[in-house]
Amino acid sequence: MEKKIDVNLIVRTIVSIIALINFIAAQRGFNPLNIDEQSIYVVVSTIVAIITWAWGFWKNNNFTDAAKQGQEFIDKLKAEKKENKG
Numbered sequence: 001m002e003k004k005i006d007v008n009l010i011v012r013t014i015v016s017i018i019a020l021i022n023f024i025a026a027q028r029g030f031n032p033l034n035i036d037e038q039s040i041y042v043v044v045s046t047i048v049a050i051i052t053w054a055w056g057f058w059k060n061n062n063f064t065d066a067a068k069q070g071q072e073f074i075d076k077l078k079a080e081k082k083e084n085k086g
Contacts, residue, residue: 062068
């Protein structure tokens with residue numbers, strides 16, 4: 001049985017190690033991550049804006065064949081509903 005290492009596990013482990021190193025260094029009076037609040041705000045805002053744009057773009061456009069077929073089905077239902085009302 002082949003065991004695959006989960007990418008999320010690797011990322012969580014690396015982030016935990018970095019956080020631990022930062023914590024130990026901060027306890028000893030060394031500030032390895034000297035980041036001001038403005039920089040954090042800019043980085044977080046940029047990441048949120050990019051993710052929001054990408055999510056909205058992906059969700060509002062039919063890229064896959066299944067999405068295109070689904071849109072055609074929805075369009076047919078809407079047309080039928082319109083005909084039945086009128």
